Amino acid sequence: MKKHIVLLPGDGIGKEVIESAKDVLSAIAEEFNHLFSFETHEIGGAAIDLYGTPLPETTVNACKQADAVLLGAVGGPKWDLNPSHLRPERGLLGIRKALDLYANLRPIKGFKNLLHASPLKEEVISGSDLLIVRELTGGIYFGSPSERRDNGQVVVDTLVYTRREIERIVDKAFKAAQGRRGRLTSVDKANVLESSKLWREIVEEKKAQYPDVAVEYVLVDAAAMKLITNPTHFDVIVTENMFGDILSDEASVLTGSLGMLPSASINESGVGLYEPVHGSAPDIAGKGVANPVAMILSAALMLRYSFGLDDEAKMIEDGVQSALDAGFHTADLRVENGRQVGTTEMTKLIVDFI
């Protein structure tokens, strides 16, 4: 298989972990006889420094032509006081919109050897395995008006969804549930928001098309509770952009190993952007100690979702598990009797496995 991949290292540890993903993918290409070509572009703070914009045209164009995109992370204190349009996050929001990456998929599953690091009691978190499907290109993130009025005395943001935007993300979630344990939790605030009422209606309409999926509705506030008290309750959660932002970050700390969590953002033609859930971690950037696993597992998701290469994805995941089983880990994790290694050593362990 011949695939062209755009790498967007971004800022901070993004620059380090993207190299790890590239090494692992090169090993996979060799092992399975694929041809993966790579092209690197700037986004976020790095792009602001070089081109005066967090999302240069050349980056957008390259991504549009690629078969998939890997992103490291964006942001850092250097750009924190910049005006809105010159903030690194704008690059991220911009590329999501430009590629129409409407479906953000975040699988959250603890690693057995790492569950001890969870803030939750082991009996609460053990066995949890959930997928959050977040709508990523609509809602209050992109609605207009979003502005001051009356001389700055009033401020307005707008949550907008089209029926079609809701339908496609709901379909995506139903399909994901079919491929898992067949349970879908739709999260909304239907007792207050009109948009949530439409969301619920659409899930109700779609239900008939997926008779093998059991559907439930949970209000966003109740979901925020239940994720903590009963995380094993969930299989697939589907929700709108802002609720998904909050709940997926909440869920990401439950297993105690944020540095291991990948994410995928996909459009209708299957092209996707894959990135770790963690941020650019400016405090440890450049020190060679960053955990590359979330980025490497994001590359595995790319192989599976965008290229349909299941065996290859599985091999990467097995490689990660085997490194953990052997007791290796990076500085962000505490493992009893473990052997702490840096970014390149951790990567090499996984490459060697392949």
Add this chain to the structure above:
Amino acid sequence: MKKHIVLLPGDGIGKEVIESAKDVLSAIAEEFNHLFSFETHEIGGAAIDLYGTPLPETTVNACKQADAVLLGAVGGPKWDLNPSHLRPERGLLGIRKALDLYANLRPIKGFKNLLHASPLKEEVISGSDLLIVRELTGGIYFGSPSERRDNGQVVVDTLVYTRREIERIVDKAFKAAQGRRGRLTSVDKANVLESSKLWREIVEEKKAQYPDVAVEYVLVDAAAMKLITNPTHFDVIVTENMFGDILSDEASVLTGSLGMLPSASINESGVGLYEPVHGSAPDIAGKGVANPVAMILSAALMLRYSFGLDDEAKMIEDGVQSALDAGFHTADLRVENGRQVGTTEMTKLIVDFI
């Protein structure tokens, strides 16, 4: 002191626990020579059944004339399929707006003897003591337009704040922080929302007036994580309506005893509505097993915030602690070697203490 209190039992266990609060307040009145008069009105599902509306005029008028309001809980499966305007929650939203109860205060502090029931590890939750100050009458809950457009193809909700609405809640939170450990966390999504940017600007402006309070800004997604990984980090959290809804519910399960948590909703003249954080629990309603403590502690908050009766509030809180210390608890809690009692017994224990 002479005070007139409106009781709104509402639905489910609300009807039971409101009696407990009344009994405890009567004991306090006797002990401290106050005159508390009570008047009961309907709200929520009970009001729908009797008057065809979740918030009758007579209820609103009575509350407007009262010195304070105690609310049990609203809602239940019986009304779940009703159209929006005939849902019990509308009564709650309506009374908040009618009394301009802009400040929702939720103190969250674990009881030592109950922390073992927390989903979090004891070393994570132990020592946490935080207050969430949620804006309650603005934002996307009340903004218009909130409607379908283009034949139902598009749906819109609107997040609106006036500068004055933000200023008053921020002031409230700064003052609360002064009376506590002097730390304020303002939660927003300033990297995406215009309303959050104004919110942050106003906190920055106000800061100078409260030099004894240390301020930090945390994005809502990061706050959802930090509440779990490091709950002891927080003293006072201030945030807008929807974020406050999600985060305060998230926080309410951290200590493992939701049935113990009170809340206060206050307006500018100090009149307040006090209610437990838990809901109407239709599954156990009418069985005499509901935990009355959250309702009783809500009455204590009323004494403190609306009537300035600190000693009296303290006595109720001590009464609750002493019942717990003696090993008594309701069915919602598991206490090793504890003695399980019903709603009336638990209430009596606290009344006897007074």
